[in-house]
Amino acid sequence: MKQRRSPATIGALGIVVVLLATVSAFFLDDLPLIGAGATYRAQFTEAAGLKPSNEVRIAGVKVGKVTAVELDGDKVEVAFKVKDAWVGDQTTASIQIKTVLGQKYLALDPRGSDTLDPRDTIPLERTTSPYDVLDAFGDATTTLDAIDTTQLAQAMETLSDAFSGTPADIRASLDGVTRLSKTIGSRDDELRKLFAATADTSKVLADRNAEFTKLIGSAGLLLSELNSRQQAISQLLTGTQRLSQQLTGLVKENEEQIGPALEQLRGVVQILQDNNDNLDKAIKLYAPFTRLYANIVGNGRWFDQVVVNLTPPALPLIPGYRDPVRTIGGN
Template sequence: MKPTLRFAVFVVVSLFCGVLVVNTLTDPMTGRSVPYRAVFTDVAGLQPGSEVTVAGVRVGTVTEVAARGGLAEVDFEVVAEQPVPATGLAVIRYADLTGARALALTPGQGGPPLAPGATIPVERTRPALDLTALLNGFKPLFDTLEPAQVNQLAGEIVAVFQGEGGTVSALLTRIVSLTDALASRDEVIGEVIDNLNSVLGTVQQRREDLRGLVDGLGRLAAETAASRQEIAAAIDSGSEVAGSLARLLDGLGPQLSRDVRSVQDVTSMLVRNQSQIDGAVQDMPAFLNALDRATSYGSWANVYLCNLGVAVDGVQADLGAGPHTEVCR
């Protein structure tokens, strides 16, 4: 085969493969198409070449995206075989997990098809969902939940938007149950906030005292650090004193044991003679009164014979007759 023919075959095969790759990547629509236009408030992520779908099936392509009068106008084409209901909605949705967008047409309430070249007004269009704004809206809720609950809720949100499980109503039900759980603790949260306000108010009123306390603690720490050698020496001295006291107690051990035993003997004797001791204590006031009368005339004891009787061989003689002193009376 001649080199020229070989080159020609190579060029034809290369062109065929290139067209095949381009068609595979772009997936162009075949057959006649009908142009339409839709007006949106936001078309972030949508660009020329994005898909136009009906019930998830690709039926067209976005041809142009432009901003006019503060709104976004999207021109798109739909295959002629696919009617576009005049009452339907044009919604921008996520086409895949990479963030690409697609223009979805909903059937609406039926009715006659939209005329070719007609414009879908902004009242019947819906902009793309901003996941960042959505998740930021859940941030106050996430702040009050445990990490495991946040992960579960975020997983459910992602699953809903990926179409892998759950519905929006189920997701909202989960959110409502979580908010109900938080609402049931409203009184406790309110009490905690009130208590915190009270504590902060007290701290605010005593801020000067608190500042003085902190300053005093700082000075104490500084002086303690400066005197750490003296403190260490005092601790060592305390250890020596404790050792000396232990040695002293060891030396007093035998004598102290004998003294304790002697005290036990004395207390046992007192317990055995408790009745006699009680009688002596009861008679003590009378004895003290008599002793007081006997010693009331000086610092000595006076003895008076107020009555004297003598008996000799059966004969009784009483010598106590006559006047008596005041002591005898």
């Protein structure tokens, strides 16, 4: 008889399966069949601020990301993953600056005739590390802060006094070094202020990183909108050109009928224009007549008129009955 599993066992197995599926979802890129491409390695003289998860680009297009940055003896070995891009066996790699705040990315220049074997490492001869200006200023600030310029100037003066009996050429050289030391000592406060201002500027730029990122993203949206508007204008111009071609063909096909119709229309317009001129002239001539006639017979804003001879001459001047002059049919 086959033994059935208890509901508790089935539920526990289901929870384990769900947990495994959830955990594996975070490591899909590391799976050999579902991963995001092949993993390569490159050697650099220094990391130059490159970190895991930084972008990998070819010709400015993102094709992968950096997965690890490790120290290998006196070299730095960078592991990166590339997807949907060809990497040749003579490919060169360089660490480039992405933003003004010092963010980096790994740039590849695919070269060669064969595909690069993931087991092969890009050597130092084909890699380049950038010069980090921010780090250089930081190191210079630390070094200058640690120097006691007053003591350095005193040491130079003591050295100059000790060599006072030496030939003139050597004394002149030491005097020059002494003056240089004094100049550096006199400008110590100014240099400290300069490097302090540089540190403040770097801090302000670092604090505004999110705003710079947002500004760059907004610029991308603006360029996208301008591109869509340019496409719309291009389509409008194309449609206008097609409409012009259609109208041109229509005019050419009906040129024989349109010509006489336009001539007749021109004649009608000329007749209407002549009649309009005559009406205008008549109105102008009627104005003086109206003024004179109103002055003669008018009595305000109207004309006084008398209608006479409405009654027949044979009617009596006084009311009364008289016999008709003629009778027709006894009436």
